[in-house]
Structure formats: C-alpha cells, structure tokens
Amino acid sequence: MNATKVTDNVYQLSVNVENILFEGLWEIPNGIAMNSYIIKGEKTAIVDGVCGWDGVPESLFKLLDQLEIDPKSIEYVIINHMEPDHSGWLEDFKKITSDFKIVCTKRAKDLIDAFFDHTNDIIVVKDNDTLDLGKGHVLKFVEIPNVHWPETMATFDTKTGTLFPCDAFGSFGTIKDKNYDDLLTPEEIAFYEEEAVRYYSNVVATFSLMVKRAIEKCKSLPIKIIAPGHGIVWRKNPNKIIEDYVKYASYQKGPAREEITLIWGSMYGMTEKAVKYVIDVLEQEKITYHVHRVPEDSWGTVLASVWTSTGVILAMPTYEFKIFPPMAAVLEEIGKKKAFNRKAFRFGSYGWSGGAEKDLMEIMDKYSMNWDFLESVEFRGIPREDDLKLIGERVRELVKIVRETVNS
Ligand code: FEO
Numbered sequence: 001m002n003a004t005k006v007t008d009n010v011y012q013l014s015v016n017v018e019n020i021l022f023e024g025l026w027e028i029p030n031g032i033a034m035n036s037y038i039i040k041g042e043k044t045a046i047v048d049g050v051c052g053w054d055g056v057p058e059s060l061f062k063l064l065d066q067l068e069i070d071p072k073s074i075e076y077v078i079i080n081h082m083e084p085d086h087s088g089w090l091e092d093f094k095k096i097t098s099d100f101k102i103v104c105t106k107r108a109k110d111l112i113d114a115f116f117d118h119t120n121d122i123i124v125v126k127d128n129d130t131l132d133l134g135k136g137h138v139l140k141f142v143e144i145p146n147v148h149w150p151e152t153m154a155t156f157d158t159k160t161g162t163l164f165p166c167d168a169f170g171s172f173g174t175i176k177d178k179n180y181d182d183l184l185t186p187e188e189i190a191f192y193e194e195e196a197v198r199y200y201s202n203v204v205a206t207f208s209l210m211v212k213r214a215i216e217k218c219k220s221l222p223i224k225i226i227a228p229g230h231g232i233v234w235r236k237n238p239n240k241i242i243e244d245y246v247k248y249a250s251y252q253k254g255p256a257r258e259e260i261t262l263i264w265g266s267m268y269g270m271t272e273k274a275v276k277y278v279i280d281v282l283e284q285e286k287i288t289y290h291v292h293r294v295p296e297d298s299w300g301t302v303l304a305s306v307w308t309s310t311g312v313i314l315a316m317p318t319y320e321f322k323i324f325p326p327m328a329a330v331l332e333e334i335g336k337k338k339a340f341n342r343k344a345f346r347f348g349s350y351g352w353s354g355g356a357e358k359d360l361m362e363i364m365d366k367y368s369m370n371w372d373f374l375e376s377v378e379f380r381g382i383p384r385e386d387d388l389k390l391i392g393e394r395v396r397e398l399v400k401i402v403r404e405t406v407n408s
Contacts (some may be wrong), residue, residue, distance in 0.1 A: 002014050002015075002063075002175070002179070003063040003064075003066050003067050003113070004179060004180075005072075005224045006037065006162060006180075006225065006233060006235070007160045007397075008159075008160060008164060008189070008233070009039060009040045009135065009137060009159075009160070010037060010038070010040075010043065010157065010160055010162055011037065011038040011067055012035055012036070012037055012040050012179065012227065012233065013032065013035070013036040013037070013038065013039075013050055013060065013063050013064075014033050014036070014175055014179060015033070015034050015059065016031055016032070016033050016034075016174035016175060017031060017032050017033075017034055017052045017174075018031035018032075018174060019031075019065035021087075022172075022202070022203075023203070024144045024278050026202045026203070026298075026299070026300040027298040027300050027301070028165055028172050028190070028300075029175045030172060030191075030195060030229055030238050030384045031037075031172070031173065031174035031178070031230075032172050032173065032174065032199075032231075033173070033174055033175040033230055033231060034085060034086075034229070034230065035048070035050070035227070035228065035229050035230065035231075035233075036048050036049050036050045036060075037162075037164055037227055038064075038067065038069060038227075038244055039133060039137055039139070039157055040133075040137075041132075041133030041134035041136070041137035042133065042134025042137040042279060043075045043076065043134055044069060044073050044074050044075060044076075044080065044133070045074070045075065045077070045078055045103075045131070045133055045139065046074050046076070046077055047080065047145070047155050048078070048079065048080050048086045048087075048164070048229050049077075049079075049086055049087060049088070049089035049090060049093065050083065050089055051400040053282035060089070060092075060093070060364055061096060063121075067242075071093075071096050071097045072096075072097045072099065074097065074100055074372075075087075075100060075101060076100065076101055076102075076103050076123075076131065076133075077090070077093070077100050077101070077102050077103070077120075077189045078102075078103045078104070078139070078155055078164075079103065079104040079108055080104075080152060080153050080154060080155055080164060080165070080229070081108075081130060081148065081149060081151070081152045081153075081163075081166040081167060081229070082104075082108050082111040082112065082115065082149060082151055083148065083149055083167075084115070085229075085401075086166060086226070086229055087112075087115065087116075088116075090114060090116055090355060093336045094118070094120075098119075098120070100120060101119075101120060101121045101122070101123055101331035101372075102120050102121070102122045103121065103122075103123045103125055103131060103141075104122065104123075104124065104125070104151070104153070105124065105125060105126065105141075105143055105151050105152075106126070107145075107150050107151035108150075108151035108152075108153075109122050109124050111149075112289070125141045126139060126141070126143060127141065127142060127143045128141070128142070129141050135159075135317060136158075136159040137158075137159045137160075138157075138158045138159065139155050139156065139158070140154055140155075140156045140158055140167050140221075141152045141153050141154070142155075142156060142217055142218060142221070143157075143394075144165065144168060144210070144213075144214035144217065144218070145210060146207040146210035147165075147167060147204060147207060147210055147211055147214045148166075148167040148168075148203060148204055148207065148301075148327055149370050151356050152166060152167065152168075154166065154168065154214075154218060157327040158222075160224065160225065161221075161222055161223055161224030161225060162223075162224065162225040162226075162227050163221060163223050163226050163227065163238075164223065164227050164228075164229075165218065165226065165227075165228055165229075166228065166229040167203065167204060167228070167229055167230065167284055168204075168211070168214055168215075168218075168228065168245070169226050169228045169231075169234070169241045169242065169245055170196070170199055170228040170229055170230035170231045170233070171192050171193075171195040171196035171199045171228075171230060171232070172196075172198055172199040172202075172230070173191060173192055173195035173231060174194040175231075175232065175285075178232075178234050179233055180232065180233050180235045180236075181232055181233070181235060181236045181237060181240070182235050182236035183400065184232065189240075192231060192232050195231065195243065195309060196231065196244060196248075197248065197304050197307065198246075198300060198301070198303075198304040199230065199231070200245070200307070201247040201248075201300075201304045201306075201307035201337065202300045202303055202304070204228075205248075205252065205303070205307060205337040205338065205339070206336065206337050206338055208248075208250075208251075208252035208338070209249075209252075211245060211248075211249040212246070212249045213241060214371065216241070216244055218227075219242070223238050223242075224238065224365075226238040226241055226242070226293060228241075240336035248292065248307070250386075251307050251308060251339075252307075252338055252339065252340060253340050253341055254310055254340060254341040254405075255309065255310045255340060255341075255406045256307065256308050256309055256310045256344060256406075256407045257288070257308045257309065257406070258287065258288065258310065258312060258351045258402060258403060258406040258407070259287070259288045259289065259290065259305075259308055259309040259310065259311070259402075260282065260287055260288075260289045260309055260310075260314070260398065260399065260402060261275055261289070261290045261291075261292065261302070261306050261309040261311070261312050262275070262278060262279070262282070262289060262290070262291045262292070262312075262313040262315065263292050263293075263294060263302060263306075263312065263313070263314055263315070263316075263327065263330065264291070264292070264293055264294070264313075264314075264315035265293060265294045265295070265315070265316045265317070265324045265326055265327050265389075266293075266316070266317065266349075267317050267319070267324070270317065270349035270379075270381060270383065271315050271316060271317050271347075271348045272384050273345055273382060273383055274315065274348075274383045274387065274388060274391055275291075275315050275328070277388045277391065277392065278313065278315070278391060278395050279291065279324075281395045281396065282395065282399070283390045285395075285396060285399045287399050287402070287403075290305035290309065292305060294316075294324075294326040294329075294330050295326035295329075299310055299329075299330055299333050301332065302330050302334075303316045303330075303334060303337060303339075306334050306339050306342070307337075307339060309342070310342065310343055310402045310405055310406050311342065311343045311345075311398050311401070311402040312342045312343070312344045312345075312371070313344070313345050313346070313347075313395065313398065314327065314331075314344065314345070314346040314347075314348075314360070315346070315348055316346075316348045316356065317348050317349045317351075317356070318348065318349075318350040318351075318353060318354050318355050318356040318378075319356075320353075320355075321353055321354075321355035321359075322355055322356065322359040323359045323360055323363075324348075324358045325357070326357070328359065328363065331335060331360070331363050331401075332363060332366075332367075333358045334369075335363060335364075335366065335367025335369050336367065338367070338369075340369055340370070340371075341369075341370050341371070341372070341374070342369075342371045343371075343372050343398060343401050343402055343405060344371045344372065344373045344374070344398075345373060345374040345376070345394050345395065345397075345398045346360060346373065346376040346377075347376060347377040347378065347379075347391050347394070348376075348378060349378070349379055349380070349381065349382070349383070350378055350379075350380055351381065354378060356378070357376055357378070371376050372401075373376050374394050374397060374398055374401075375394070377390050377394060400406060
C-alpha cells in the first residue's frame, strides 16, 4: 500500500490486489490497484475507500500516519460509488473513528442503509452541489449514473482541478512504484491502455451509453487531473484517458478497430484443423487479429478482444444439436455486454447432427446483437480441401468488409 502526493493538499492511498477474481468473476492476470484520496482543506475529506484485502484498517492508518493525518480529523467520507470494492472498508474505518459524515447521492444513501449498520449523518448531494473544505478546496459533485452502478457520482476539487470519478477512466493493472502518467514511459502507458480496455469491456461496457453521457458532463469541468478509483492518475494528459474512454464507448455499436477476433473451440481436432488454416489466411492478409480458445481462455480476455474488433470469426463444432457449450457461454456474455453490429463468420465441424447455426442465431436474437454474418461453412467430420478453400474465401471477404467498414 502506498501514500503519494497527487497535488497540493491532495494525496492518494493505493493498494494492489492480486490473485482474486474481480467481482468474483473476472480473471485479472495483472492485478488491480484500488485508490482512495485525501483532500486537506481546513477540514479533511476522504474520497472512496480501499477495500479490506490488504489488512485495512491497519495499513490505511499506517498511511494516514505517514501523511500526518489523524483519522479522527477526517470529517467527511465521500462515497462516489457503493460497490464494495470502494465502500466495503467503511465497517473497518468505523472501528477507529465513528465521528464522520458520509457524503453521497440519494441512491447511494439507500444502498448504504442496505449494506451497513451505521448511525452517521449522511449528507445527500445532487448535481452541482458543493462542499467547502476551506483553503479554497470547494468540492463539486457530478452525478454519473451507471458508471458503474446507478448511484455513482464524481467529485471535483475546484481548487486543483482534480476529478475523482471512481470507476470511470479506470483500468486493471497493479501499480508498481509509479502511479502518475507523468512518471511513466510510453511503453508503460501502453500497458495501462491495454489494461483499461480489458477493465472497460469487463466491468463498464454494458453501460456505454451512460459512459458517453458522463464524459459529456465531466468535459464541462476545467479538469487538470483525473484521479480514478482504479489504475494510474492522469496528471500530465488527462485528455488521453478521456479520449480513450470515448473510443471504448463507441466500440459498443461499432465499428471498432481494424481487427478480427477468432474465437474457437474443438472437441477432437476437426475444427482445429480449419482454425490453423484460417490463421495462415489472416497472416497473409496482414490484419491485426486475436485468437482465443474456449473454454481455455478467460471470458474477460475474449471480451476485451471482441470489444476492440470490428470482425469476429467463430469456429466451433456442433455439440448435441447445439453450439459447443463453452462457445455459447462466452457468446452469452458478449451479448450481455452489448457488443453490437460486428461483421462475422462461422465455421465448424459436425458429426451425427448439425444444429449450431440455429442455436447461434437464437443467442444473437436474444441479445439483439445484430451481427452481420457471412454464410457459414460447416463440414462433416474433418475439413476437406474444398471446405478449407471455401473457408479461406469467406475469411478474405470478411477482412475486406472489416477494412471497408472501418475506413468508410
Ligand atoms: Fe470499482 Fe464498480 O467498482
């Protein structure tokens, strides 16, 4: 856990979390950083909390000590977002000091009452309400519902131009010793970009329409620094992460990048033979592509690739009249995240019965995904020369369509 200075009178407390499934669901191979912030005016406020995976409250109090902040001097606990990765520490915090006021939206108040036993005063705020901490630190609140839960808001310190948006503008990836964009190399920034795509597609993607609205609201503020609840702080170039999030939100309806994601599964290697052929074709076409095998690769990784790809190739056998089950499961998740309007193609093997096509179309309809499919190629048993030739032609056609769609 680290305590660092963001800017004058603003400090970050950050803890890295690894070896968990985030939200009990998503693999995070590079971990995640949980960030909390202190603003010291004449009064002191803490914005969001760090969850209890790292010995909170002990480690938190050690850090406050480093910053020469008496926990009992914290008058305001600002809860931007009630998901327990940010609010779950409240119970522990109360063991040390109970004399603080909670600041949150009306919807968050209802959730606090549901999640915690408390006797604290709750100050309910709405759009554009302010809280004066003294020494010029007037905090302004901006409701950004559904980024990520309906009760979410962002807090803006008008003196330093620091926006605390909680989940918005966040990323996966632990923080080593450098947690500010001005301290990172371009390669390190690129690492957090990739982590931001995976975080966005796994956690926030469903609410992309609300993300767009939130960005428009936040853009009206004179932002100098973006200090999110996860990932690095954008102190040198906050517009970079804003523009990245604009792009990620736009990928929901497409077109996304000039990329193709190949998702495949195989029972006995029949479909796999054609997959190897397709990878050769994609190489020859010199298009950026991602390959994921199901069920081996995690849903989160597959989702991130599909989110940035304009084209998707599905390769799987029929299994008992249906799609190969792990492919169905990942497609359901992609549908729930609302990855719409992809250009797509499917091929695969069958033995004693077909049925995958019907099952696939039912999933597409269930989630109104509106994927535009080229005619599928199915082969009985192993793919023959003619099957591979036809699959290759379709893949080349898909590449052409993807390029035209992205560049039109
Ligand atoms: Fe980082 Fe929606 O919680």
